[in-house]
Amino acid sequence: MDVEAPLPREKSKQTYPDGFPVSLGDIKPLLDMTSIAATAETFHKYSDRDTQRGPEQEKTLPLSDYFRILWELSVALQDETIHLSSRHLMPGSTSFIMSNISASSNLEEAMRLIAKSYNLLHGGPYNRVEVRGDTLLYIIDDSQFPYMTRKEDYIHFTMECVLIYLHGILSFITSRDLRPLLRKVYTKRSRGPMNSRHMDFWTVPVRYQSGQYTLTYDLTAAQLPITINQQRLPSSREIYDHVIEMIEQSAPGTSSPLNSTDRVRQAIDLGLLDQPSVARHLGLSVATLRRRLSLEKTTFRQVVRLVLNQKSLDLMSQGVHISDIAEELGFSDFRSFIRAFKNWNGLTPTAYIKAQTKK
Known part of the structure; x- marks a missing residue:
């Protein structure tokens, strides 16, 4: 039986960067993992918190941090399953899927290839x-999935977030x-009160007590073109960054x-220097990005110039050699950098260095 309609819930008094607080209790199996490298800074930020005691704001985290x-x-x-499945997905699985769909002519074809790839x-x-x-519809039937845990609430939460990721x-x-x-x-x-508000991310009706986890789109979406670059396939990190940005920009009242x-x-600071790569990273078409920058009285070329120029000035102030700066900024050789720098300044x-020394 399907049960529709979001439940009325008391609004949280705590302000969250993305508006969707997640209960630490709902992700306890994640936070209980041991021997996790110190480089996992967000994980360690929350893993030592006491979910039973302490102030309420210490018992939740933003969905984007999840x-x-x-x-x-x-x-x-x-x-890549984070030990959810007894069949682990090795690093590179996302790249494999992106490679499979890169030549797709439209979204429906890509969705079918994504489903086929995940099944494989x-x-x-x-x-x-x-x-x-x-x-x-994209449908996930996990009735026979080899879960490593039998904690139903944790599985529900995880799969609902899989839908957001998808x-x-x-x-x-x-x-x-x-x-x-x-x-x-x-x-x-089942329909009922929840500790986390991750489902508030959706702005469409949510049906509970369904037989599967499903995203339902208007059929007009089927013919949307696929825009990923076959010569530079996106990494798993880029996909996560996009999802996080999507969540943080979705919250009502985001200031x-x-x-x-x-x-x-x-995006340029991350090393993305061409407009198609930056547009893809931001989840926009090149035309939309160009239009938005035009509304702000600038162009992609001007932003690149400003960012690279500021980086070059910062590196010079640190005493970095010109040839090393050229390499750091992605120039083919130091002569190209010299010409660009002279054009900028x-x-x-x-x-420039001599002038700064005299000051």
Whole structure:
């Protein structure tokens, strides 16, 4: 039986960066993992907290931090299922899936290949895609899935977040926000109060007590083109970054969101220097990114120039050699960097350094 309609819940008095607080108790099996490297900073930030005592705000974390923990643990454990399945997914599984779908002509074809790829990796027919009337469905039937745990609430929470992650993947590979095309979300959880508010992420009806976990899109989504670059396939980290950004930008009432120029600056700082790569990282089409920057009275080329110039000035102030700066900023040789620097500042790097020395 399907039960629809979100439950009225008391609003949390705590403010969360993404608006979707997650109970530490709901992810206790994750936080109880031992021998996790210190580099998993977000994991260690929450793993030592006492979920039974202490102030209420110490018993929750933002949904975006939950996904940061998943990324950290996938690296630390070398398992992209985070030990959820007895059949581990080795690092590179996401890249394998991206490779499989990179030549897809549209979203429906890509969704079917994603389902087929996950079934191959997990060793069972757990994923499928169907067209029903005017809707396109991605269905996860986990009734025979080899879970490492039998904790039902934890499985429900995890699979509901898998749907968020999957929605993020589909948005990423089409370079657009798919929420306007989403029609309904299905979960196997029984209708009732929940400790976490991760399901508030969805802006469409949620059906409880379903037989599977499902995302239902309008059929018009089926023909959306796939925009990932076959020559530079996205990494698992890029997918997680996109999902995290999607969550943080979804919260109602989110204050002071970064403008497009600042978001492009951040992407360039990550080493993405061409416009298609930055647009994909931000979940936008190149045309949309160009239009948004134009509204802010700038261009992608101007933002790149400002970021690279500031980096070069910072490195010079630290005494870094010109040839090393050129390499750090991605120039083919130091002469190209010298020409660019002179174009940016009206002085060669050497002349600039001498001028600064005299001050």
